[in-house]
Amino acid sequence: MSNKFEMNDFADSGLWLIGLAIDVRSRAYCSYSGFAVGAALLASDGEAFVGCNVENASFGLTICAERNAATSAVAAGKTEWLELALALSGGGAPCGACLQFLAEFAPRLPVIIVDVDDDNAVQFTSVDSLLPGRFTLP
Template sequence: MDDRELLAIAENIKKNSYSPYSNFRVGAAVLTQSGKTFAGVNVENASFGATICAERTAVFKAVSEGERKIVAVAITSDSDEYTFPCGICRQVLREFGDDGTRVICGNKSGEFKVFKLGELLPNAFFKF
């Protein structure tokens, strides 16, 4: 699957975002080593600590289905700027990915930039 296809999945699921507090809809899609894709959205809560980002939703869906290796993630929002994963999401992605995991950061115009996870989270903490 190419980067545009993965980003299109993220864009499509974004409509399901539950974001009444921030009004910042985010969609994400992860591609696993086996070739399966899993999509997720941000789900907010009145208790902000209970909120979960789209990237973690997608990763946790993959893990709950037995997938343990993420090779790429695409993230998009309604922003004119590129949407990057937050710090917590970067750490979760590192748990199931590696420094070479592709991170596709999109914007509302469908433009995107691709980074390696190691660029976005250098010197990551991970299990040994």
């Protein structure tokens, strides 16, 4: 699933991305944890890719919203990213696996995290702030 944003209105992209993240969060498959997450990833050409968490009875197979969005972008040939928006309840941050996954393509990716239960709880951070010591091959 993708959406296209007009880059001449880039100042509003964060708000637009947040809306996409909140929307896709409603489609999370999280019957085990009850913890729904939505992610929207903005590619450099203005196209956005969304993802929600998808859990499985075999818990280790669960995929996070962030990696779901990232793999959709890569599958579309979009590996240059400008921004990631996350929507979840209670705030938080991407897990370490997702940060490492995102850092592969965009180590300094800005991340907006929205607490869907609190309109005032918006966190502006980045992949490198959350994962300063990412793994790289020597």
